[in-house]
Amino acid sequence: MGYLRELPAIGRDIGSVLLLIGAATLLPIIVGCLYQEWYALPWMASSTAAMLGLGGILHLLPKNTKPPRASLSISATAVIWALVGFLGCFPFIFAGMPFIDAAFESMSAWTGTGFTLTTNLEDWPKTILLWRSLMQWIGGLGIVAFMLTVASRSGLVTQNLYRSEGGSESFMPSVIATAFQMWKIYLILTLIAIVAILLTGLSLWDAVNVAFCAIATGGMSIYAVGITHFDNLALEMVLIPIMLAGAIPFRLYYIIYVSRSFREILHDRVLHMIIGVFLLVSAVLIVELSVSGMPLVDTLREGLFMAGTVVSSTGFQNTTFAGWGMAPILFLSIFLLIEGGQGSTSGGIKLNRIQVMFEALGWWFRKTLRSPRAVVPMRHDGKPIYGKYAEGLIAKSLLLILLYLLLLVGTLIVFLHDPYFSANLANTVYDLCSCIGNNGSSTGVVGPLMPDYAKIILFFVMWVARLEIIPALILGWGILRGFDTQKGSKKRG
Template identity: 85%
Template sequence: MGYLRELPAIGRDIGSVLLLIGTATLVPIIVGCFFQEWYALPWMASSTFAMLGLGGLLHLLPKNTKPPRASLSISATAVIWALVGFLGCFPFIFAGMPLIDAAFESMSAWTGTGFSIATNIESWPKTILLWRSLMQWIGGLGIVAFTLTVASRSGLVTQNLYRSEGGSESFMPSVIATAFQMWKIYLILTLIAIIAILLTGLSLWDAVNVAFCAIATGGMTIYAAGITHFNNFALEMVLIPIMLAGALPFRLYYVVYVSRSFREILHDRILHLMVGVYLFVAAVLIVELFTAGMPLMETLRESLFMAGSVVSSTGFQNTTFAGWGLAPIIFLSIFLMIEGAQGSTSGGIKLNRLQVMLEALGWWFRKTLQSPKAVVPMRHDGKPIYGKEGETLIAKSLLMILLFVLLMLGTLIVFLHDPYFSENLAHTIYDLCSCIGNNGSSTGVVGPMMPDYAKVVMFFIMWIARLEIIPVLILIWGILRGFDTQKKSDRRD
């Protein structure tokens, strides 16, 4: 139990995040004052006081002279997401949602999943609606990166908090500097998105909320009908590149910023893969829906938009899936699990891992066809990788893919014991894949009438999947067995 001595340092970092997020809750409160929604301010202030109060108490814990071990730091990331997912739900409770529904709505927003089970959203005050959009925007880039922008030190805690949530997408020597650049890029992309959406005829209020959710690949809107509320073809076409932009690694935007040239980004393999996957998905949907009898223009509109929504992990949808057969729904479910790139705002397995597996497949073919004595290096991003480095890269990618698949199959087996889910297998598979991929588009299975136990299960699935499973496993292992593994291995060495 020696790790207990290190918990105060972790508590201080968690407290710092809660203080920062609590400060962010002041934005919708200011907006509420502007619109004179005085009755809504106590609703919003409930989350403000909860986050600032708990964050302040944790920040009073004594400092630790030594940085905590990596396992504790990574576990802290999981704790942070769980806390903000719950504490952010208080305004929804006061807006009339039951506790379980409010917690589900909050976690869905923070993780960028985008499922909504609210039934009276049009009656909500602008204060709460903006908070819901802002949750997606902050959660899209990552609560951990939000902490790093004002972190006062760069030690093991900071490094591991960042990497456990954002992968290894560090494009500057300092993690703190990386976080600052990420937020600058994020703000610029958001402003561009707002301007582009305004040009489609939306009001400033609608444009800001839609832009927050689009660039964050969140998918919620401030209307029960979602994007179809606007019935705006131009808006849907503009949202496609915005959604895909949010799903690209922020490293690419930083390269453009530094080099003042689009040359390198246009040659990036992940960009090529994302565009290729988008075009492939769109083409298959067009063929499937058109041959099923859907009018051509409606086919093109739904296919192009839903392909962009699924590939980017956004979750906006301009269809109720009426007229869709079994084949396109199951086909789209596969890509709900993959989605955008590492170092972006998207969820899911990530295209980077699909890229590694495709490269590994090509490597295995080359090794088979050539002489057994020939040294055939694996090529990743166009560069040769020798020895165990390539095998390790493949193993990590394969492990993550298997964990996501096991999470989906395990949950599916549980849900299919319930008539609510077993009644329509294809729609259940689609919505479950959407949940695990933090996408949020739905065939209607996920909704307010869903059993309460399923809402609780999906609350945790969204949390686990957004963190890419490993931090939650480390947290559970640490709680059950202790966080002393690294220390003991160091002693043996």
Template identity: 45%
Template sequence: MGRLEYFSIIAPDMGRIFRFMGFVTLLPLGVAAYFEEWDMLVPMGLVPLIFVLLGSALLTIPRPPREARLSVAFTAVALIWFTAAVIGSVPFIVGLHMPVTDSIFEAMSGWTDTGLTLLPDVDATPKTLLFWRSFMQWLGGLGIVAFTVALVSRSGLTQRGLYRSEGRSEAFMPSVVGTGIAMWRIYGIITLLSIGLILLSGVPVWDAVNLALTAIATGGFTVHSEGIPYYDSALLEFLLVPVMLAGAMPFKLYYLMYYKRKASFFGDRQAVALLSLALIGIFVLFGDLIFLSGIDAFSAFRQSVFMATAAITSTGFQNTSPFTWPTVTTLYLIMFMLIGGSSGSTAGGMKISRVLLGLEGLVWWFKRIFVSGKAIVPFRHEGRTVQRNIAEVEVSKNMLIIILYFLTVFVGTIAVLHFETPTMFESSNVIFEVVSAFCNNGISTGFVNPEMSIGAKWVFIFVMWFGRLEIMPVLVLFVGLIKGFD
């Protein structure tokens, strides 16, 4: 099949989504009007305009009748995220006269919920554009949940086999449209609750709204150059902890809670693992800070609770610079960034489910080594026995993805170093920054800054995109572009 014919399969789906985005992205215009930033109306208004025009154009393309393939969904989602970043960059280019690369970086960091920024001065940026950053993160967060859920319930990459083998229907929502509406409602409710919670700390409404949007999306943009330390409020930091955790929980739980009225947080292994990891992270960071840094106990507690949660949920808020920390503590931070939150949440990283499945595969293999001869060792997943051949496929796919994560960090770091010669920043800072971008985390050493070379900026843009979609969609797009889609 030719590349053009292939894209014509995707076009109508993309068109519908873009036209929908055209309507949703009208909201920042309200912010411009409220704050009377009239000069922002045109830059901001271009976004819905382009989305609607592009969407309508794509909808005119006739869709050839062909069966759906996994590669089609992958290619479509990869293209949607990239196009959204390009369109999302327009307000920064037109309204702030930022360079094109920096603007695309900013929008990609927004849609992918990464939170790294190239804004020259956050405090001096018009409120409309600050809201646009927060809003992109909020939309991107729900977008990735919807994509993951659709993938699990429809085309079935991630671990579908594990469920199907038990004859259990994983379709926790009847259709994508139904999913969409239920999702929006739940997401909206959680966001409103978060705004209320954050207001308890006494920050202004404007700050509370933006912080809630970016915390629940585990995005991490703030509306001040200083970030979270601007508020200098331990209360705010502790109030943000549950919001970040809520963003990194599997959203399926909220659905079950809201529609089926059953709360089963402790029955979900990802939720349990997330909370355990956060506790372990707090414990380790606290110990390291007390024994290795020698700061006072309350500061150590405040830093460890906030930073461990921000790292493991991939939100990337910071109430301190981890580069005043001992090296070994920073390495723990990297590990938490790599693991990331739950799959089916707004969080980034490899995902807890993937790490758990990897561990199960390891245990399984160990048992098989110890057992003599041809005795059969069953594979157990979530308390059930899985058919052997299905287990092999799922374990193996999972391992591949994990290896691709490590490889990407490696290749990304080498690529950045080919563009930048680190004099001030040692190489381990570059690795840290690549992991942070790739896992859509956003904790930064300061290496990512507007002075960086254009090449390095594009590596980071690519790495954020690659990581948000968990590698395969972008890889499939590139392989398809190069080798054709057959």
């Protein structure tokens, strides 16, 4: 139990993050005052008080001069997501949602999944609606970014925390500088999105909320029928590049910021993959929907928009899937698991890992066809890599892909024992892939009529998937067996 001595250091930094998020909750309270929604302020203040209170208590823990081990640092990421998932749900409870539904709604927003269990969204005050959009915006970039802004010391092994959520590569030598640049870029993208959406005819209130959810690839809406409330073709076409912008690795934006040129990123393979996958999915959907007899205008509108929302991991949808056959639904399900690039606001397996698998496959073929004595390097991003680095890259990517597939298969096996889910296999598969990919577009299977046990399971599925599984596994293992692995290995020796 020696690891308990390190928990105060982790607690202090978790407390710092909760204090920052608690301060962010003041924005919906200010909006509530502007709209004179005095009755809603206590609802919102409950989450503010909970986050600031718990954050303040944790921040008072004694300092620890020694940095905690990496397993505790990575576990702290999982703890933060779990805490904000629960603490952020209080306003939804006061808005009339049962506790399980409110917790699901909160986790769905924080993880950028975008599923909703609300039945009376139009009755909610603007205070709570903005909080719901803000949760997606904050969670879109990753609460880990908050860790980076406050971890001026090595107390949370910030590089490990960043990698657990945002990928294996940071784009600046300083972790703190990375965090600030990420938020600066994110704010600029958000402002651009707001202006672009305003030009389609939306009000400032609607534009801000839609922009928050689009650039964060969250996908929730402040209207019960979602984005179709506006019935605005121009809006839907503008949202496609905004959603894809959120799915692009943020290091590319930093390259543009530093070089003042688009030349270098135009050769980036992940960007090429995102555009290529979007065009592929769009083409297949347009052909499939045309064959089904859908009018050409609706085919183009639904095909392009749903391709953008699936590839970007956003979850906005301009269709109820009425008239869609099983083939396009299952086809989309595949891409719901993959989605954008590492270091972006997207969820899912990430295109980077699929890229590594294709590169590994090509490497294997080249090695097989060449002489056994020939040294054939694996090429990643056009550069040769050798030995253990290549093997480690392949192993990590393959492990994450297998874990995501196991999560899908395991959840599907449990759910198919229930007639509610087994009645429509294709729709159930689609919604589960959407959940695990933190997408949120739905055929209607995931909704308020879903059994409570399923809501609880999907609460944890969204949490685990957004963390990219490993931090949740390390946290679970640490709780059961302890984090002090070095001590255990000495005993075995």
